[in-house]
Every structure is written in C-alpha cells, then in structure tokens.
Amino acid sequence: MAREHIQTCPIARVLNLIGDSWTLMIIREALYGETRFSGIQYNTGIAKNLLISRLNKLIENGIFEKIDAGDSGTRYEYHLTDKGRSLNSVMMAMHQWGNEYEFEPGEAPVLLIDKKTGEELLPIRPQRANGDVINDDDIVVALGPGASNATRKRFSELRNL
Amino acid sequence: MAREHIQTCPIARVLNLIGDSWTLMIIREALYGETRFSGIQYNTGIAKNLLISRLNKLIENGIFEKIDAGDSGTRYEYHLTDKGRSLNSVMMAMHQWGNEYEFEPGEAPVLLIDKKTGEELLPIRPQRANGDVINDDDIVVALGPGASNATRKRFSELRNL
Numbered sequence: 001m002a003r004e005h006i007q008t009c010p011i012a013r014v015l016n017l018i019g020d021s022w023t024l025m026i027i028r029e030a031l032y033g034e035t036r037f038s039g040i041q042y043n044t045g046i047a048k049n050l051l052i053s054r055l056n057k058l059i060e061n062g063i064f065e066k067i068d069a070g071d072s073g074t075r076y077e078y079h080l081t082d083k084g085r086s087l088n089s090v091m092m093a094m095h096q097w098g099n100e101y102e103f104e105p106g107e108a109p110v111l112l113i114d115k116k117t118g119e120e121l122l123p124i125r126p127q128r129a130n131g132d133v134i135n136d137d138d139i140v141v142a143l144g145p146g147a148s149n150a151t152r153k154r155f156s157e158l159r160n161l
Numbered sequence: 162m163a164r165e166h167i168q169t170c171p172i173a174r175v176l177n178l179i180g181d182s183w184t185l186m187i188i189r190e191a192l193y194g195e196t197r198f199s200g201i202q203y204n205t206g207i208a209k210n211l212l213i214s215r216l217n218k219l220i221e222n223g224i225f226e227k228i229d230a231g232d233s234g235t236r237y238e239y240h241l242t243d244k245g246r247s248l249n250s251v252m253m254a255m256h257q258w259g260n261e262y263e264f265e266p267g268e269a270p271v272l273l274i275d276k277k278t279g280e281e282l283l284p285i286r287p288q289r290a291n292g293d294v295i296n297d298d299d300i301v302v303a304l305g306p307g308a309s310n311a312t313r314k315r316f317s318e319l320r321n322l
Contacts, residue, residue, distance in 0.1 A: 005182070005206070008270045010259030011189050011252060017263070019182030021166070028172050032302065043315070045166070062262075083262050088297060089254040089285050091172060096287070097251060098171030099305070101223075101244050102178070107307035109169045110316070114289050115299045121287040124250050126257070126273065127294065129280040136249060138276045141193065144260070146268035154204070155271070 008148045017061050018087065022046050023054050024094075027080075027087055030064065035077040058084070093124050169309045178222050179248065183207050184215050185255075188241075188248055191225065196238040219245070254285045 005012035018024060025044040034040055041051050055078060058064040063084035069077040080087075092112060099108040100123075112121045125133045143155050166173035179185060186205040195201055202212050216239060219225040224245035230238040241248075253273060260269040261284075273282045286294045304316050 005186065007206075009189070010256050010263065010269065010271060012186065013263045014255045014259040015182040015185055019185055021176045021180030024176055024180055025166065025173065028170070045168075085297075086258055086262070090251060090258060092287055092300075093250040093254045093285065094175045095171050097247055098175040101247070102171065102174045103307055108171065108305035109308045109312050110171060111303050111305040112287060113301050113303040114295060115301045117290065119290040121295060121300065122290060122292065124254065124285050124287040126253055126282040126285040128275050129278065129283060131283065131294065133288065133292065134275060134282060136246075139253075139282065140274050140276045142272050142274040144269035144272040146264055147270045151270050 008146065008151055017057075017063065018090075020054070022050055023058065024091070026051070026054055026058065027063070027084065028091060030078065030080045030084065031088055031091055035069075035079055037076065037078065040078065063087070089124065092121075096121070096123050169307065169312055178218075178224065179251075181215070183211055184219065185252070187212070187215055187219065188224070188245065189252060191239065191241045191245065192249055192252055196230075196240055198237065198239065201239065224248070250285065253282075257282070257284050 004016045007013075018027065022044070025046065026040055029040045029043050032043075034043060037051065037055075040046070041048060044051075046054075055064060055066075059066055062081055064078050065081055067077050067079055069075050095110070095112060099111070103109070113119065114121060126139070128134050141155065143152060147155070165177045168174075179188065183205070186207065187201055190201045190204050193204075195204060198212065198216075201207070202209060205212075207215070216225060216227075220227055223242055225239050226242055228238050228240055230236050256271070256273060260272070264270070274280065275282060287300070289295050302316065304313060308316070
C-alpha cells in the first residue's frame with residue numbers, strides 16, 4: 001500500500017481507505033453479493049495474503065464486518081456495513097464511466113439497469129437540494145467548517161470545480 | 162503499480178487506469194483547475210518520478226493531454242480531456258462519501274455547493290431513463306452485449322446489485 005495522504009481533503013481521506021485497486025475489486029464483489037473469502041478470492045484473482053490484509057483494513061475502518069455464519073462450527077462471512085454499502089455510488093460512477101469510455105458502443109459487458117423498465121440508467125449525477133439534477137457548471141467547491149489553514153489558503157485561489 | 166486485472170468487467174477495466182491512490186489525487190488536482198506539473202506536485206506531495214509515470218499513463222489512456230502553453234519557449238501544461246473530465250462523477254461520489262463517513266457532522270473541510278443557491282448538493286445518484294432518481298433496490302446488474310463467457314457464468318448466479 002502507498003503511504004497515507006496527510007491532507008484533510010475528503011478525497012485524500014477516502015483514498016487512504018479505498019484508493020487501492022484490489023480494495024475496490026473486493027468492494028465490487030461484496031456489492032455483487034459475494035460474502036465468502038474463497039468467493040472473493042476466486043472472482044478477483046487476488047492473492048490470499050493480500051486479501052487478508054485488505055479485508056482487515058476494511059474491517060478496521062468500518063466498511064466490512066466479519067460475521068460467524070456457521071450453523072455448526074465456525075464459518076466466516078464478510079458483509080458490507082451501511083458505510084460500505086454507500087460506496088455503491090462510487091462504484092456505479094466507475095462502472096458507467098468504464099462502459100462509456102473503455103468499450104465500443106454496444107460492447108459493454110455489464111449494464112446498470114432499471115429493474116422496473118429494463119432500461120439502462122442515465123449517468124449518475126448529484127442533485128440540487130430540491131432534487132433537480134445539476135450540471136457541472138453550476139457546482140462549486142467551497143470551504144466547509146472543518147477546513148484546515150492549508151485548505152483555506154488553497155481555496156482562496158481556486159473555486160470552480 | 163499493481164498488476165493489471167484481466168477481467169472484462171468495466172470496474173476492473175477502470176481500475177487498471179485509475180485504481181491507484183496517486184492517480185486519483187492527480188485527477189482531483191486537475192478537476193480543481195491545476196494544470197502545472199509543479200502545482201500538482203506541490204498540492205499532492207507526490208514524488209517527481211511517480212508524477213511523471215502517472216501522468217504518462219494518463220496521457221497514454223486519453224485522460225490527460227500535454228499542451229505547450231508557452232508564449233516564448235516551451236511551458237507544458239496538463240489538461241483533462243473530455244474523457245478525463247467525466248471522472249468528475251467518480252470524484253464527487255468519493256467526496257460526498259468522505260464527508261458523510263470520515264468527518265463528524267459539521268466538520269467537513271470542503272463542500273460541493275450549488276452555485277445558484279449556495280446550498281449543499283444532495284448525494285450523487287443514477288437516474289431512470291425518464292430522469293427520475295432511482296433507489297438501489299430498483300437497480301440490477303445485467304449482462305451487456307459484450308459480456309465474456311466468464312461474466313455470463315457469473316451473472317447466471319448473481320443478479321441484484
């Protein structure tokens with residue numbers, strides 16, 4: 001694993017937790033419903049020692065929980081917590097970007113589909129407080145209450161996203 | 162850099178391009194408007210040799226372009242392409258998740274704000290084809306036209322996201 005970013009920026013903070021290719025593959029597996037160590041290992045191709053270290057870090061950070069699901073004897077399963085499940089938005093954003101830019105039209109291998117209509121979803125977007133979808137041009141990055149001095153200095157110069 | 166994932170899954174494909182903590186910090190910088198090598202280096206704290214290798218890979222993959230912006234003499238700038246700028250959704254999803262789960266309420270350092278109202282954005286979500294926001298329960302993962310045999314086998318067993 002790379003050394004940790006020391007900035008207070010939320011993106012740096014998130015990358016310290018999940019900014020690792022194997023970690024994101026493990027989260028993909030969990031979102032697809034895989035709960036077994038062996039299943040995650042098989043579906044991602046990760047080495048056993050790496051999977052152990054990544055899962056331990058994810059458990060420490062409250063993204064996964066390890067549950068004894070054995071009826072007789074011990075059988076561990078790895079489940080996303082609510083915090084972990086909320087990473088769904090990050091994964092869907094990656095999924096849609098990948099389909100758009102890394103596959104030719106009509107050649108995407110996996111699609112995100114509306115269960116009720118069978119149609120493909122529109123790209124993930126944030127919304128205004130009233131629920132309307134918002135364009136990039138109308139989004140700005142602003143200092144929050146927890147901004148460090150370094151962040152305050154930075155955002156005195158750069159404001160638009 | 163970790164070895165490449167060989168799956169046809171769009172998430173695996175994306176992680177081969179950007180599934181690296183420094184790479185995502187560089188993209189953060191570019192989305193905040195930084196175009197200079199020295200500025201990216203200063204704002205992320207990345208080592209020079211790592212920044213060179215990451216930028217070269219991003220340029221090879223069409224996410225950045227290197228532009229000679231010098232009036233007299235050569236002065237390179239690094240700009241996101243349209244493909245690169247579209248990673249905004251991934252970064253906003255990480256940003257919002259980080260603010261929600263990695264900072265106490267009222268202590269987020271940086272906020273995503275609606276320029277017109279000054280209000281904070283609602284969480285990023287995909288939409289149905291008609292533009293309505295869709296809940297996780299109504300989203301399924303389905304085979305696309307480019308699904309490999311391995312993907313077809315996988316999704317015969319697991320369907321819900």
